[in-house]
Amino acid sequence: MSKLKKELETMLELDRLNNKIIMLKDEFKNLPVKREELLNEIVKKENYYKSEQEHYEDQKLELSYIQEEVVELKKDAELATKKLSENETDEALLKDYEDKKRLLIVREEELLSSETLLKDTIEVVEEAKNDFETTKKNNENELAKLEKEEHNFLEEIAEINKKQELLFKELDKVDTNVDLVTLYKEINEAFPGGVVSRVENDSCSRCFMQITPQILNEIYREAIPDKRHNEIITCPSCKCILYIDPLDVEE
Numbered sequence: 001m002s003k004l005k006k007e008l009e010t011m012l013e014l015d016r017l018n019n020k021i022i023m024l025k026d027e028f029k030n031l032p033v034k035r036e037e038l039l040n041e042i043v044k045k046e047n048y049y050k051s052e053q054e055h056y057e058d059q060k061l062e063l064s065y066i067q068e069e070v071v072e073l074k075k076d077a078e079l080a081t082k083k084l085s086e087n088e089t090d091e092a093l094l095k096d097y098e099d100k101k102r103l104l105i106v107r108e109e110e111l112l113s114s115e116t117l118l119k120d121t122i123e124v125v126e127e128a129k130n131d132f133e134t135t136k137k138n139n140e141n142e143l144a145k146l147e148k149e150e151h152n153f154l155e156e157i158a159e160i161n162k163k164q165e166l167l168f169k170e171l172d173k174v175d176t177n178v179d180l181v182t183l184y185k186e187i188n189e190a191f192p193g194g195v196v197s198r199v200e201n202d203s204c205s206r207c208f209m210q211i212t213p214q215i216l217n218e219i220y221r222e223a224i225p226d227k228r229h230n231e232i233i234t235c236p237s238c239k240c241i242l243y244i245d246p247l248d249v250e251e
């Protein structure tokens with residue numbers, strides 16, 4: 001059983017490794033987007049929590065103003081009560097007393113509703129804080145996982161690149177009619193992971209172009225060890241390197 005030329009095996013292995021890189025890159029192409037989403041979610045929850053916290057501070061300040069005002073109004077009302085008790089028939093004093101009382105009641109009601117609002121806001125702030133802290137913890141865990149995955153991914157790529165370098169060194173040693181390393185790299189630019197194309201049914205399996213009998217003869221010749229000219233034959237259409245499986249020749 002004759003074997004495939006060594007350089008073809010080397011290039012097929014390079015194709016296989018290039019395909020693995022393409023697959024890995026595809027698998028990890030969403031990684032930056034995922035990372036961005038996780039980070040954005042933390043920022044969003046933190047901003048909401050902070051804005052609710054500010055809202056709470058504002059309400060608290062407003063409440064303290066109303067509290068102060070109520071204290072002042074109580075004093076005013078007491079004074080008006082005292083003045084009126086000294087001169088119960090004075091209409092101006094009576095009017096002043098009634099005005100003060102009315103205002104005090106209005107402000108006291110405002111104070112009550114402000115206190116209720118503040119209690120609600122405290123709950124919202126608490127909820128926003130919990131939500132932010134939970135999200136931060138969960139997303140940071142996810143981010144750590146992503147970082148590990150990315151690290152493994154880069155290591156795997158580096159490992160493959162190392163293997164490819166060795167294979168290119170092998171190719172460089174091959175005595176043939178072309179500079180194989182340069183040729184491989186050029187074709188790989190156009191057809192990543194698909195440089196070597198097997199001839200099937202007398203056609204290029206990459207571009208499906210029918211191969212002329214003359215080129216077919218050359219390809220068959222290269223498949224038989226003692227007839228080889230050590231030539232690299234490329235597809236006239238897609239420029240990929242053509243080969244035929246030696247088993248096909250023996251059939």
Ligand SMILES: [Zn+2]
Pocket residue numbers: 197204205206207208209235236237238239240
């Ligand atoms: Zn082709």
